Amino acid sequence: DSLGSSDFCSRPGPFSAAAAALLAALMGLLVLATVLGNALVILAFVVDRSLRSHGNFFFLNLAIADLLVGGFCIPLYIPYVLTGEWRLGRGLCKLWLVVDYLVCTASVFNIVLISFDRFISVTKAVRAGQAVLSCKELGMIIVWIAAFLLYGPAILSWEYIAQKSILPEGECHAEFFYNWYFLMIASTIEFFTPFITVTYFNLSIYLNIRKRTSLRNENISPGQEDCEMSFQGKKREHTIFFVKPSNRHKHEKRASSLSPPIKAPRLRLHKLSRDKRVAKSLAIIVCVFGLCWAPYTLLMIIRAACHGHCVLHSLYETSFWLLWVNSAINPILYPLCHMSFRKAFIKLLILKCEHTSPQHHSSVSSK
Template identity: 55%
Template sequence: MDNSTAETLHVAGALNETLPTQPPSPEFSLGVLVLLAFLMALLALVTILGNVLVILAFIMDRNLRHRSNYYFLNLAISDFAVGAFCIPLYIPYCLTGKWLLGRSICKLWLALDYLLCTASVFNIVLISYDRFLSVTKAVSYRAQQGIMSNPVIKMVAIWVFAFLLYCPAILFWEHVAGYSVVAADQCHAEFFDNWYFLLCASTLEFLVPLLSVTYFNVHIFHNIQRRQRHGSTQDYQPARRDSLSWRFCLLPRPGTSSSLSEAEDSVSSLRSWRPAVMANSPSPTQTSPTPLKRDFSVSFRSRTGSKLQQDKKIARSLAIIVCVFAICWAPYTLLMIIRGACKGKCIHNSLYEITFWLLWINSSLNPILYPVCHMRFRMAFMKILCPKMFATLRSRNTPS
């Protein structure tokens, strides 16, 4: 054996010593393995069914098909793929300690797993940004409700950015480095213990999104508090007469029974009221517009008040989704950075495995949070799961 061959074997052996020869799960008894297999399969099933329910809600209920809810659909698609593909392929690997599906399937599984989880995070950021615009820039936001080109571009951009963050490294790392540090019966990314890459990628995948959604939430709550102190909403301030801003003031909120024609009729009646009274009244005192102004003021305050209540619900629901995201992602991100720094020697494998599964639990929790936080999703889910009960409630609420 020549010196170059011996040196190559020595380097390969040193590299393999830093990686576990088994996946991050210890040996278990048969009973524990059966229990773990059942829980993992149950998590995959819940993730699949929950996100399928969200997708079906969009197909069957047209009331959900407006711009902001399409971001929830995009999130549901990524979470569904996690439950349908990523979790089932990982279960036998986790329980047996060996990857038996070959290197090509391993690469595909790794690429999709990182892609889908990253896309799920970016979707949460996009949802937060959309809610931020709907609360702080309500007029311009509603003016673009019917324009679907911008949301489609944003949703496609999410998948492109998520792909570029990890997938090129997963697919081409070993070709650039000239060697592989992953054993034949194992399946993990080549950068599994590369601290520098993990730090940069985790910053873009978790820290930056977390800071972004925190910024959006703080501004949303600050905006609501400021409007509560002033007793009105800045986006609904009256403009000059004959201004188009009156139309925006009277535009119905999504989900209300008002229509654009009703808003225009209100403006027309406001403009035609004074000449009609002047023509039919002999006395100047009878031409006072005080009753109409008072009625219009009451209507205006009721609209601004309901808009404020709607924004409060948006803020609460967004805060819940973001908190769940932070709880599920923070432990894994922190441990991955520490694990990379110490080459996997300072983090117990079981602890890493628990934080790893937390990422997938987030994909199963997201569809549960939709009906909890949004009335429209609750009604759509009831329509799918309990059509008779939905029909009964609808008949009770329909005026005779």
């Protein structure tokens, strides 16, 4: 018996011409934004060597996963949405399902890695050596293997193990579409555990920064704070005095004696300021991740438990698209939250403008 053809969550028929045109335009814009945004992140890594730090490679891994969402998953799904029928065959349906589940899960696992890396850098103050870098490169590979193992084997072999298929002709979804037990276990691994983990990392970072800020405020006296703030002024003052030969060594000694007690607090203040920016960016990523994934995960479990009879298809479909919207938002978060990415993107745009500007070519040729 077909479970997908007559239930409350069955796919709607074809849209009207106006509605189909509007949906196609919106979905096309989403594809364009996802592909261009994540391609820009990847290109920034190729062009700007300063971005190739150990932590930023996790952003590269995330961008690759999100690029596949925009370049492969969404385009194949658009005709399915507009016509209400899968017309690309069972083989391509299987491939689409494997890639879609793979890249979405890999995107989640990469967010966990990014959060863990920020947690270590802020709370443990570990400087990444070659051994740490190698472990993190291994972690990037493990992300893809784990993401495939979570859903891939089930997608490929479920109907053979169950010795029957519940997939109606003209539809494309996983055979475990209504298996509540499997989806509950998979969702725990794919969403609930990662979300709790990144929330823990974010909270730990916040408490660590709060503690350090409190200690700094307690330990720094008003006189020391004034000394730090007036350091540049005093530096200029000593430079003027150095002109006098007779006082040169005396003032050099005085300047060197002022530097050490000032330098350490300034470095600590710089690290604290950097860690606050890290915490802010991580908090934004976690919040966006939760908002995009929570509706789909909850509706998926509810729908599976009641075999689609208690969830409107339009509501479930909207939550499903939120997962892909997350892939378009992720590359926007990088320049907003990270100065290094912002500089790299500006550099790329300037280079593009210089190469495409007719005035630039004419001025070069005239010279």
